[in-house]
Amino acid sequence: MTDWQPTLGAIDRDGALTEALAEITGETRAGFLRGAVLGGAAMLGALARPPAASARLTDVGILNFGLRFERLQATFYTQADQMGTIKTMPARKQVWAETLGSHERAHVRIIKKVLGREAEPRPTFDFGAANETDENFTRTAVAMEDLTVALLGGVTPVVNDRRLTAALFGLLTVEARHAAWARHIVGASPSPKPFDTPRTLDSVAGAVRRTHFIAARPNVSASRHAPRYTG
Amino acid sequence: MARRRRRVVAIAAAATAAAAVAIAVTAAAPSHGPVPRRTLPAPLAPAFTPGAPVGLGDTRFLSRWAPVRRPAIARQDPQPDAPAVARIATRTPEGTRNIALVVGRAQDAQRRAWVRVSLATLPNGSTGWIPRAAIGGYETVDTALDVDVERLRLTLRRSGHVIFRARVAVGAPATPTPRGRFYVRNRLTRYRSAMYGPVAFGTSARSPTLTDWPAGGFVGIHGTDRPDLVPGRVSHGCIRLRNADILLLARRMPVGTPIVVH
Numbered sequence: 226m227t228d229w230q231p232t233l234g235a236i237d238r239d240g241a242l243t244e245a246l247a248e249i250t251g252e253t254r255a256g257f258l259r260g261a262v263l264g265g266a267a268m269l270g271a272l273a274r275p276p277a278a279s280a281r282l283t284d285v286g287i288l289n290f291g292l293r294f295e296r297l298q299a300t301f302y303t304q305a306d307q308m309g310t311i312k313t314m315p316a317r318k319q320v321w322a323e324t325l326g327s328h329e330r331a332h333v334r335i336i337k338k339v340l341g342r343e344a345e346p347r348p349t350f351d352f353g354a355a356n357e358t359d360e361n362f363t364r365t366a367v368a369m370e371d372l373t374v375a376l377l378g379g380v381t382p383v384v385n386d387r388r389l390t391a392a393l394f395g396l397l398t399v400e401a402r403h404a405a406w407a408r409h410i411v412g413a414s415p416s417p418k419p420f421d422t423p424r425t426l427d428s429v430a431g432a433v434r435r436t437h438f439i440a441a442r443p444n445v446s447a448s449r450h451a452p453r454y455t456g
Numbered sequence: 457m458a459r460r461r462r463r464v465v466a467i468a469a470a471a472t473a474a475a476a477v478a479i480a481v482t483a484a485a486p487s488h489g490p491v492p493r494r495t496l497p498a499p500l501a502p503a504f505t506p507g508a509p510v511g512l513g514d515t516r517f518l519s520r521w522a523p524v525r526r527p528a529i530a531r532q533d534p535q536p537d538a539p540a541v542a543r544i545a546t547r548t549p550e551g552t553r554n555i556a557l558v559v560g561r562a563q564d565a566q567r568r569a570w571v572r573v574s575l576a577t578l579p580n581g582s583t584g585w586i587p588r589a590a591i592g593g594y595e596t597v598d599t600a601l602d603v604d605v606e607r608l609r610l611t612l613r614r615s616g617h618v619i620f621r622a623r624v625a626v627g628a629p630a631t632p633t634p635r636g637r638f639y640v641r642n643r644l645t646r647y648r649s650a651m652y653g654p655v656a657f658g659t660s661a662r663s664p665t666l667t668d669w670p671a672g673g674f675v676g677i678h679g680t681d682r683p684d685l686v687p688g689r690v691s692h693g694c695i696r697l698r699n700a701d702i703l704l705l706a707r708r709m710p711v712g713t714p715i716v717v718h
Contacts, residue, residue: 303512307512307520331509332506334506336504338504357588388500389503390500391502394502396506444552445523445555445643447550452656453670453671455674
């Protein structure tokens, strides 16, 4: 295992994550690219926000954000699988990508079931070219898995229901394995430091929002618009 | 020397005595007496546990579409300098977001992503390549519509299973319904035009004869104010259903559904 750390510049070719994180810190994009090591102090520091925002959240709100984030990941992996991106990868990467996809789909299924009628509708996702090629897919997956660990580390202790805390710990450890596996795949240290600083939901939400991976639903239906078909 | 020997002997004697005491205590202990049990608390039962990993499922019947985010020129090949074959707008003539049915993808020499899309242009059935960046996020549908203009029958399938059938009216001999592969582009409701019934779907198919029709002569799938003409060959190319049938179809067929007319 090498000590090489994937920088945001290397991972985030489309610039979506970089733009988002640079905006949070107020740094220039170029400055962020130079300094930000994925999972390192710069990136995780960028995610830090006062914990007050999370404290106002209800358990349902936290679970719904978790559902949104799990859906984001599940859709990312599922689309890559359906499009054939994963089939172009070497065998060991295929196993990795397919396994993570199947886990994220299982997470979506259970959280949706737990929330029942409280579950938010599925958002629309736009990953651009992030899951179109092996290279883009891998780099984005590494960033997303690290973000997921940061998110769960931040929200798990603040939920009120202790049994829910226990469940989220179960997700957190699995997501940490995903993150370590993803880092191993790109040749980075699976465990680069002795302690992961937890992040607030609000800060992770901001980072995700600025990637534009969650997009507006296209308006493909209309009322009161007269048809102009041939009839 | 003698002093050191005396110390060693004393240590050995003390160790022997301690061992003897330990053996005596062990032997004296009752063999079936109550043993105080000190257990750790059981793990807290989690509020939920995910089930087994969820596989990808059957992808044979999936089709992908995406909204057109910015105007694009469709090209013959996935290269910026390849000949242009069509211009793709972001809006349909009805004002809804235009969508593209994605049928392939590739990368150019600069490793930019391109997608091959089904074109809503004449000649019907054309495809072209546009930059991936011109379209938004993918949506998938597992439905497929089959229109048999010979038997005047429409069949909707989901994941390969028939979920709806209806009789239809199609184009008259002078204005035939074009055959080929198309897709549903939009869905209109609550308009003031009884001749289209309560719901109308726009498609990517264009009339090969009514080329000067307003808005380009696109073929629709809609209801009718003349149910007596269904089934039949009476339309300007559109596929007409009785109003009860178009309402049932509208509950089952999402935008983006691929269409085969044969």
